[in-house]
Amino acid sequence: MLSHRGSKAAAIEELPWRFAPGKGDDQYDPIHNPGGVIGFGTAENCLIHKELFEYLQSKTAFTEDILTYRYSTNGGERFQQAIASHLNRHLSPVHPVGASQLITASSLTAIHEMLGFCLGDPGDGILVIPPIYGRFELDFGNTDGLRIVYTDMDEVDPFEGADDIVVRLKASLVKAAASGTVIRALMIVNPNNPLGRCYPKHTIRSLLRFCQDHGLHYISDEVYALSVYEGEEDEDVVDFHSVLSIDTTGLIDASRVHVLYGLSKDFGAAGLRIGCLFSRNSLLHKSMMSMNRFHPPSGPALAMASTILEDGAFVDKLMALSRRRLSLTRKLVISRLRAAGIDWHRGGNAGFFVYVDLSPWLPHHAENPEFKLAEKLLRHGVGLHPCEEHYGKPGWFRIVFSAVKQNTLEEGLRRLVTALGPKPALPRLARVNGENGHW
Ligand SMILES: Cc1ncc(COP(=O)(O)O)c(C=O)c1O
Structure with a gap:
């Protein structure tokens, strides 16, 4: 049937x-x-x-243009400006994030699917370091046909000892190649879901170099970027560093680095269904834009999100x-x-x-x-x-x-x-x- x-x-x-x-x-x-x-x-x-709901109720002013296609196509001008400023304020990027370098869709889940489509062919793999958000299997698998390949960490702490991590990643590449799987990208969730830990800067640098050496894309899902707080007194914790805050010169081509952010987590607003990809890769932009006609965010959701993001003090x-x-x-x-x-x-x-x-x-x-x-x-x-x-x-x-x-x-x-x-x-x-x- x-x-x-x-x-x-x-x-x-x-x-x-x-x-x-x-x-x-x-x-x-x-x-x-x-x-x-x-x-x-x-x-x-x-x-x-x-608090967020009360704020939205009192502050959101809908205008007629939210009813147009134009308002929401790729996030629309207003939202793209608002989210670019937000990322520039909070992720300390080495080079400012421009509104035109963003793709906005109806959730990160949608971004994952489009990104998978644009970076890999059916049967290809996305390398990850477990434990990790299990839905990637669906996001990259259901329609793209990509496989999530879990690195065997073999007692190596995924956040410490960058050299050991790279050894494990290389072993995964060899194993994947032996089974005929072409790995297209390394995907990191930073801060990590489910461990709630952040990658030290030196680990991120090693991972970037690893990607460059092996011709991989580096995808950094930073959807929990602002949900970083005080840990337990007797536990060592690491502060969050966005990959955007790292000077990648000599480490990796900027066109291989892609950063994901959305409003579902930091803003507790999963129901708005808004997610963004930041990338300096113009070919990827074109490819994503041709897919994004299937996942446009909605005008009223963008208006609400813009209202929040434009109010830095709030x-x-x-x-x-x-x-x-x-x-x-x-x-x-x-x-x-x-x-x-x-x-x-x-x-x-x-x-x-x-x-x-x-x-x-x-x-x-x-x-x-x-x-x-x-x-x-x-x-x-x-x-x-x-x-x-x-x-x-x-x-x-x-x-x-x-x-x-x-x-x-x-x-x-x-x-x-x-x-x-x-x-x-x-x-x-x-x-x-x-x-x-x-x-
Ligand atoms: C790491 C990570 N990325 C993406 C998502 C999904 O984001 P969205 O609600 O924008 O689809 C989740 C949800 O749990 C997540 O943990």
């Missing part, structure tokens, strides 16, 4: 646990559905929703508030984890998540222990997304702490601890993750 690719796309929707639990009809509500599921799987920031206030609340909320989660004997990945000072080690609680005789554990948690009314970040180590789950109100967060953590029960003294599972996939 459908085309071959249409049927393939439909099958993706059926993959077990492909989508985050806790988003359906049975969502928790303290009054109306106290037995519902508290979802910790979707990266949203509702901690600033109230942005500064909102970002400070967001950072304060994110930091406090992360500290609260960690205090609960500590009390329950649940370990977490150290060094996070960004984003909306804590990456936790639930491997002691895995039912290791089950066929798929992560799925089994996630099912058990769901029965206790808490939704964690299994196998989504492709860490390569069994039992790690991402807790998103900013998608629900504080009382709900506390209730969800209580449910998690109850569902897990006392920490069993079980042997850990051996490493089972292969490249490109679910365990």
Whole structure:
């Protein structure tokens, strides 16, 4: 009934646990559905929703031209200026970001798909360093047919020891070539999702050089750039540096570096569906523009986004508030984890998540222990997304702490601890993750 690719796309929707639990009809509500599921799987920031919504209600002035094609084509003149100024103020670029160097679409998800289309052919690979945002498989795979190739980090800290990281990346290139996969780009999420850590400048420089040496594009997804805050007192953290703030002379051709930013995370405004690509590659611009006719942002959304971004004082206030609340909320989660004997990945000072080690609680005789554990948690009314970040180590789950109100967060953590029960003294599972996939 459908085309071959249409049927393939439909099958993706059926993959077990492909989508985050806790988003359906049975969502928790303290009054109306106290037995519902508290979802910790979707990266949203509702901690600033109230302030942002009130601001938009009082300040957005729609004009007639939002009804035209012109207003929104590639983001339109007003928004492109506003986002370029925003990036220049906050990412400290070595060379100012010009409005004409930006492609704007209806989300970063759309940008990923177009970028994948423009940089690779079906069967080609995008190299990544796990753990990483699992949706890249869909964004670059569903229509582009690209593969996400997970570097085997083999105990190397992805943020330290740049030389070791490059050794692992080179090994991945060799392995990919042996299997016939042409790697087109290295994709970095900085600050990282799900670890909430930032790449040190010297690591970014090494990664840029690696890309130049191997003819790869360097894609830096910086959608959490302004969600960087104070970490735990006893943990070492690294400040965020945009790749734009690094002088790339002698490291890589500027035309190979592409930076992604959007309003879904820092501004807690995923519903506006706006994402941007910054690149100095004029051929890529042309190619992206021919694709962007399929993913135009909407005029009213751009008007709202421009209203926010043009008010620098408000942005500064909102970002400070967001950072304060994110930091406090992360500290609260960690205090609960500590009390329950649940370990977490150290060094996070960004984003909306804590990456936790639930491997002691895995039912290791089950066929798929992560799925089994996630099912058990769901029965206790808490939704964690299994196998989504492709860490390569069994039992790690991402807790998103900013998608629900504080009382709900506390209730969800209580449910998690109850569902897990006392920490069993079980042997850990051996490493089972292969490249490109679910365990
Ligand atoms: C690293 C990263 N990039 C992109 C996205 C999606 O952004 P958008 O809402 O603009 O599609 C997410 C969402 O979780 C993300 O974590």
